[in-house]
Amino acid sequence: MDNIFRILPIIISLWVWSCAAAVNAEPLTVFAAASTKGPMDEIVTIAKNYNIEVTTVYAGSSLLARQIENGAPADVFISAHPLWIDRLNNKSIIKPQSITAIASNKLVLIVGKKTFKKNNTPDTISPENAIKQYLQPGLLNGFLAVADPSHVPAGMYAKEALTDIGLWDDLQDKLARTLDVTAALALVVNGEAPIGIVYASDVTDAVVMVSVFNNSNHSPIIYTAAAIKHYDNKKNTTAMQFIDILKSDDGKNAFIKSGFTEPTEKLTR
Numbered sequence: 001m002d003n004i005f006r007i008l009p010i011i012i013s014l015w016v017w018s019c020a021a022a023v024n025a026e027p028l029t030v031f032a033a034a035s036t037k038g039p040m041d042e043i044v045t046i047a048k049n050y051n052i053e054v055t056t057v058y059a060g061s062s063l064l065a066r067q068i069e070n071g072a073p074a075d076v077f078i079s080a081h082p083l084w085i086d087r088l089n090n091k092s093i094i095k096p097q098s099i100t101a102i103a104s105n106k107l108v109l110i111v112g113k114k115t116f117k118k119n120n121t122p123d124t125i126s127p128e129n130a131i132k133q134y135l136q137p138g139l140l141n142g143f144l145a146v147a148d149p150s151h152v153p154a155g156m157y158a159k160e161a162l163t164d165i166g167l168w169d170d171l172q173d174k175l176a177r178t179l180d181v182t183a184a185l186a187l188v189v190n191g192e193a194p195i196g197i198v199y200a201s202d203v204t205d206a207v208v209m210v211s212v213f214n215n216s217n218h219s220p221i222i223y224t225a226a227a228i229k230h231y232d233n234k235k236n237t238t239a240m241q242f243i244d245i246l247k248s249d250d251g252k253n254a255f256i257k258s259g260f261t262e263p264t265e266k267l268t269r
Contacts, residue, residue, distance in 0.1 A: 027053040028238050029073055031064040033080035034180040035105070035154065035199050036223065038258035040078070046250050052242055060180035062151040068093060068228065075239045078102070078225045078246075080181075081153035085224045098227035098239070101263035102246045103255040105221045106200040107157050110185070110207040115194040128165050130211040134195040135174055143176040145187035145196030153221075154181035158197040160218035201259030220264045223255075 028047075032040050037058050044054045057064070057074070065084035068074050069091065077094065079085050082101075088094045109130045125133075135142050147155035155177070162168040176193050178184045181202060188196040189206045196207075199221070203209050225246050227239035245251050252262060 027055040028075045028235070028242055029055045029057065030076045030078065030242070031057045031059075031068060031072070031074040032078040033061045033064070033153065033223065034058045034182040035080055035202060036078055036103075036255075037182075038201065039103075039254040039260065042254040042257075043245060043251055046254070047242060047245055050241060050245065052238060052245075054242070058182075060147065060152045062153070063179070074228050075230070075235055076225060076227055076242055078223060079153070080105075080221070080223055081156060082222055082224045083153075083156075085226050088226070088228075093229060094226040095229055095236070095240075098225075098243055100225050100243055100247060101222050102225050102251070103223040103260040104262065104264040105223070105260050106215070107154075107161055107197060107213040107218060107221065108200050108203065108209050109195060109211040109213075110188055110198055110203060110209050111195050112188050112191050112207060114191060116208040116210070125211050127161070127211045127213050127217075128167065131167060131171070131195065134210075135171075142174065143187075143193045144171060144174050145176045145178065145184040145193035147181045147184050147197075148177040148179065149175075152178075152180055154184070154197070154199060157218040157221055161197075161213045164217040199259075203259065215264070222263055223260070 040056055044056060047054050061079040061081055061084045064077065065079065065087055068077060068088060077088065085094065085099060089096055089099065109127055111134055115134060131144065135144060146158045149155035149159035159168060162171060176187055178187065181198050184196045185198050185202050187193040225243050227236065227243060230236050
């Protein structure tokens with residue numbers, strides 16, 4: 001009995017230490033497309049209910065993918081285009097079984113509040129007419145704000161859409177290319193560009209959405225999540241738990257409330 005009382009403090013100390021270690025566990029690092037910040041901020045809060053602490057890094061999907069390739073300490077990657085998930089998968093950097101389509105979006109044209117011409121309403125003007133109207137000759141700062149079409153998903157979709165409606169070649173000298181879609185939005189909000197192409201989920205009260213591209217104008221916009229391969233099995237397990245949260249009703253609702261939609265099609269791998 002005396003032995004029990006002698007080791008009881010040790011047992012209690014070990015229990016307290018293990019609880020503290022769990023509370024202070026290293027956060028899960030999630031690299032996410034800049035356009036997902038709204039819903040992701042909510043999902044990070046949801047994850048706390050599952051004892052998962054999350055640190056988020058937001059930027060253009062291509063930039064994040066390159067950082068992960070170069071060894072950046074990411075645990076989960078959320079891309080606005082499956083291309084960058086495929087790239088990492090082909091390099092055996094992510095867990096193939098974790099690849100999941102989590103949301104879709106729409107591509108829209110926006111103008112600044114001061115630039116907006118009230119005689120046109122968002123549902124009666126085509127993308128072609130909107131661009132021609134707001135990029136007319138002589139208009140101050142007459143540039144179309146768009147995420148860089150060479151590698152940023154929003155810009156890649158925009159290039160496809162502009163090509164499909166026959167305006168891509170005419171707009172080469174009228175593009176204000178940005179590092180990500182959030183920066184394109186900022187140019188319009190700040191009046192540095194009269195018009196821009198962003199996602200529907202990016203639209204705020206500071207701009208007016210004047211037109212929506214048809215889904216047939218570009219490839220399906222599919223936000224895709226995947227877990228990065230680790231030797232640490234605990235990290236692998238936690239990353240998969242976080243992806244389960246993204247797929248849950250709470251995760252889906254967070255995206256839908258922010259202007260996203262459910263995935264338009266399933267991914268095939």
